[in-house]
Amino acid sequence: MHRPATAEDEVAAELAAVRPGLVTEFTRQLPGARAAVLTRLWRGFAHEPLPWVERRESTGGGLTVRLADGRRLHGPAADPYATADRVPAVELDGVSYDRPERLMAALAVPHGTVFATELAHSVASLALARAGRPDRSDRPDRPDRPKEWPATDWEWEQQVVDGHPYHPNCRSRPGFSVADQLAYGPEHRPVVRLGLLAVPAEECLVSGSWPRWLRERGRVVLPVHPWQAEHVLERGCVEGPAAHPLMPVRTLALPEGPHVKTALSARLTSSVRDISVGSVRMAAALSAFAEDVAARSGGLLHVTRTLGAATAGSPDLAAVLRESPRRYAGPGEHVVPVAALPATGLTGSAAWTAAFARLALTVGLRLLQLGVALEAHGQNLLVVLSGRGEPLRLVYRDLADIRVGPARLARHGIALPELSGRIVTDDVAALRRKLFGSLVAGSLAATAGSGPALAAALAAAGPDLPDTPDLRALREQPLPAKALTLMRLSSAGGGDRWTHLPRPEAATGHHT
Incomplete structure (x- = not known):
């Protein structure tokens, strides 16, 4: 019986026509790409308010997700802040799935068919991105080697091969052919x-x-x-x-x-x-x-x-x-998107991660107190590094999704310009959610790479931060984050959906 062509097959066939030299490496990268996307999907199953999930149970180092129809999903414990490809397979009622799109199709939940197609594209596009990355053997592994860092702003952006660290559609580009991805994707350096x-x-x-x-x-x-x-x-x-x-x-x-x-x-x-x-x-x-x-x-x-x-x-x-953000770099300094920080070799240091968290929280909380909540995820937020790699200042770009609170602005004597639509809100929860969800559950979490590392960075940065109601909310309440899987499984036009993640120090043992 003839097997229907998959997204992986289609990309391989297109690649053979337009860039045949990449086919072998693309095929070699597929298992890792499947695990990367499955890891992100499993994070959503473990931590988001999906309507067909009844409860979650920690079981001997793993996690069991009980569905409303009686079926059970089982996989590794899911640290929502981890960035490594940690989930090679997930079981659904004892059947193992190592391909996220097939798992999604087997679940047969509302809107799952379209999402499964997107997941298949994400795997194939991610494998293509990884296949095309240059030799990284000369990547600097010490902060005293800035001469080997990229010299231009776009070269820094090309370092981000895997896309969004937590979105299952981290590389889904169904609107692009393989030729389009090679021609327009920054990771392919066109x-x-x-x-x-x-x-x-x-x-x-x-x-x-x-x-x-x-x-x-x-x-x-x-x-x-x-x-x-x-x-x-x-x-x-x-x-x-x-x-x-x-x-x-x-x-x-x-x-x-x-x-x-x-x-x-x-x-x-x-x-x-x-x-x-x-x-x-x-x-x-x-x-x-x-x-x-x-x-x-x-x-x-x-x-x-x-x-x-x-x-x-x-x-x-x-x-x-x-x-260009490079306008804000002095002599010998570098402006690096947060998403590209792993390419610097700096993020493995607990001291460096704490220093970056201190800087980012100082700025983010100060602006939130004034009435402006930045969407400070790894694409919008950049850090100015000294010649030795110390985080000095921040640069923010793309104001389209910030939130502005008129009441807070008025308390600080700041005039509100003629803005309209979703940008303007006095909802304190919405303002905090925008900043904490993007900065802490996004930029800082991805930089730290795990719940324990994020908890350590926040604890180290905390004593230097001014005590405000917003900081107390960050310390004491569950951490908001966009429910990325739920958003893709919701009807069109639903807007942002949110979840609450466990405190970073307790992330790996979370169950509901």
Whole structure:
């Protein structure tokens, strides 16, 4: 009987046509990629409020998840803060599954079929990313060897091969062919050509200062992602400057200029990446506001300024120009995305991890006290390192998903600009959830690599932090985190869903 082609088969076949030299290594990487995605999926089964899970029981170093229909899942104890590929297989009623998409299909839960397809894409794309990574034998393993670190901002971003440390769709790119992934994925280190599309000025909304090189007489020239130009837009683009894709894929770095955030209507990881008209309208005011608030951090935080934003009245045709974070590095310093910190060789040190946690919490809690909750995950948050690797300052980019509390701002005499929509809220739980879920359960957890290591870093940083109600909530309450698996198994348009993780010091023994 002929076996239906899987996502792995399809990627292998496409790869044989476009990059045959990678096929053998792609095949070799598949078992590890399956374990990596299964580890992330098992984390969701162990810690998220899935409606078809009845209870969880710790059993002799493992975890049993009892389902509402009487079936049982069994696998290793699930530390929600661990980043290693720790789950090679999970049993469903005694049947072992080492492929996450097959486990998901066997569960037969609502919306599981679509999610299973995404998981299969995630495995195949992750194996492709790992197959294409360069020889890392010269990676610095000591903080006194900065000369071997990347020299440019986009080279740092290319170090992040595995994608999101906790999302089961860490590398799911069903909107991209293999050729597209090789052409546009930062982990494959491509150089691309932006498209340029001139639009009558009267059809455009422009916020901030739009540069001269993107203007013609009576027209606004919009930078366009080359995939978008080929697959979505009906109007032709002329070839623009060379650029380097960054971690968000749709954001590209010009070699001597700003970062360009483009619309990209392919579904990557779990969402379609367009730019709303509302976000363009608010861009300049939000940037100026964030710059003012960051100035109150005592020099510990910089926010990359939005230089200009423009849209031709459609989320499919818009762009944002933003400063490069490297502007905030002094001589001999490096600006490194938090997601790329493992490539520095610094994160294995408990002292370094504690110093980074101290800096990040000092800044994050200070801004939260003022009324601004950053979404400080490993892609948005960057750290300025000294020549010897000490964490000195933070840089934050992409303001689209921060939260702003008017009541807290008013208490500190900070004027609220004309902002609207989900950004504005006085819900204290929502403000804390935004910061703690992204910074502590995201950036700090992934940097530490495990619950015990995160607990040690938080304990070491704690005595130096000002005692505030927000800090007490962080110390005493369960830690909020996005329920990434639940979000993919929910109906479309459901928005963010949340869970509460066990305290880091008790993470490996958690059961409900």
